[in-house]
Amino acid sequence: MKALVLSGGSGTRLRPITHTSAKQLVPVGNKPVLFYGLEAIAEAGITEVGIVVGETAAEIERAVGDGSRFGLRVTYLRQEAPLGLAHGVLIAREFLGEDDFLLFLGDNFIVGGVSGVVSGFRADPCDARLLLTQVPDPSRFGVAELGPDGRIIGIEEKPRRPRSDLALVGVYLFGPAVHRAVRAIAPSARGELEISDAIQWLLDEGLDVRSTTITGYWKDTGDVDDMLEANRTVLEGLEHKVEGDVDADTEIIGRVRIAAGAIVKGSRIVGPAIIGADARIVGSYVGPFTSIADGVRLEDSEIEYSIVLDGSSIQGVRPIEASLVGRAVEVTPAARTRAAHRLVLGDYSRVRIS
Structure with a gap:
């Protein structure tokens, strides 16, 4: 099994920090968030890793190097523009070959790692296994709809009216059938190849798509509040x-x-x-x-x-x-400015000013 780590996004929600730095390298607990993901991949026993990079490629390559510090062998795959998660899979076709692979978003933070779900996929393979978690605001995420038997029956990206509160965590396990899916789908209204559309294609084709709902801590560290919350979680340990x-x-x-x-x-x-x-x-x-x-x-x-x-x-x-x-x-402190009270007081007034 290989791993594909997507680190090509521009991080618009973390600007102005990401005007000069890759969002995946912003630290929590004084360690870049990307490093937590790479460590989790190594702990799961995966050693061949492709990292999809974009305009911040040089910075990420300097930080990660050849991956040996994590016990990994890293190949960098250039994405000319952030055209969606499924596009990242599309351009990694040669690197991935016919191997099963773990797809991991480089700015995601999961407490407890991914060893358990990877081991389960190796023992009982399927065409796709998704990690889901309950969220209070599912309209921000890809959302999974489950049938009465608990199996996935539909996926929708950032729906206005979510059919469930189960969001797709930024960790996916795929067999080689997903390569047909990413070639078959068209760009969404926002001009991206959505991984949710690729998963829906697998479902429509009757392929074996399963899910695991996690209850541990997960954060998409895409904005400042999420970064601070992830930092809080790291420091608690x-x-x-x-x-x-x-x-x-x-x-x-x-x-x-x-x-x-x-x-x-x-x-x-x-x-x-x-x-x-x-x-x-x-x-x-x-x-x-x-x-x-x-x-x-x-x-x-x-x-x-x-x-x-x-x-x-x-x-x-x-x-x-x-x-x-x-x-x-x-x-530093701003220069002190003169403060004054403007008063219009009638006769015999009494005024107290702190």
Whole structure:
């Protein structure tokens, strides 16, 4: 079995971060979200991986390399434009051959990995197996409709009136029949080859399409709120470890990881939180569910439930929360502006101004 990882999307919902960085490389818990997927693939016993890349190809190739750090052999497949998930399968035809394969979206985050579902597919193959999960807002996703016997009878992409609350998770298992499906379908109204249309083609042809409903944590880290939520989930499993230089005037509460080379002075850090290598935290408060990346400078500031990327500087700003700060950003206080009250008061008035 092979794996196909789709990492060619432009990440419009994460702009402006993704104007200069691949969305799959935005970190949660100080590790790119793509790396969690690659680790899960390796844990499932798959070693041959094709990564579909687009305009951020160079950045992804620098980060992942040949895949050996993950125990993988990686082949890069160039997608000239983000033309849909099924288009990613279409251009990977030569790489995939007639092998069964795992299709994994590079910006998806699944707690617990995919080893179980991969093992099940190997033991009992079918033409397609989909991972589903219940969501409160199914109109944002591809949605599966199940029949009375629990088998899939229909798939619809981002329906206005969903027929169920079961969304397609960004993990699919396919046999070679899907190659006929992606060649047979036409672009959708938004000009993309939809994987949901390919799955519907398999259903219409009477092929064997099955599903597994997962109850564990899953996130499509496509926007800031989802990134912060995924970061929170990762940090909940953090182990306490302090390798950096922390002075006696600093208070550390709960599970906090401080990397070697980091310096913390006169600050209060409440976990779960992670501080990257060579970061410098002085006279500041770092609250729960915060990831501070390598080389960040935080002075006289307060921050919690946030992600700060490499090399950024925050000085004299408080409080910051629920924020995603990109690389090499400088955040400082604005110049003080003159404030004045304009009053029109009648005789004998009494006014109290705080």
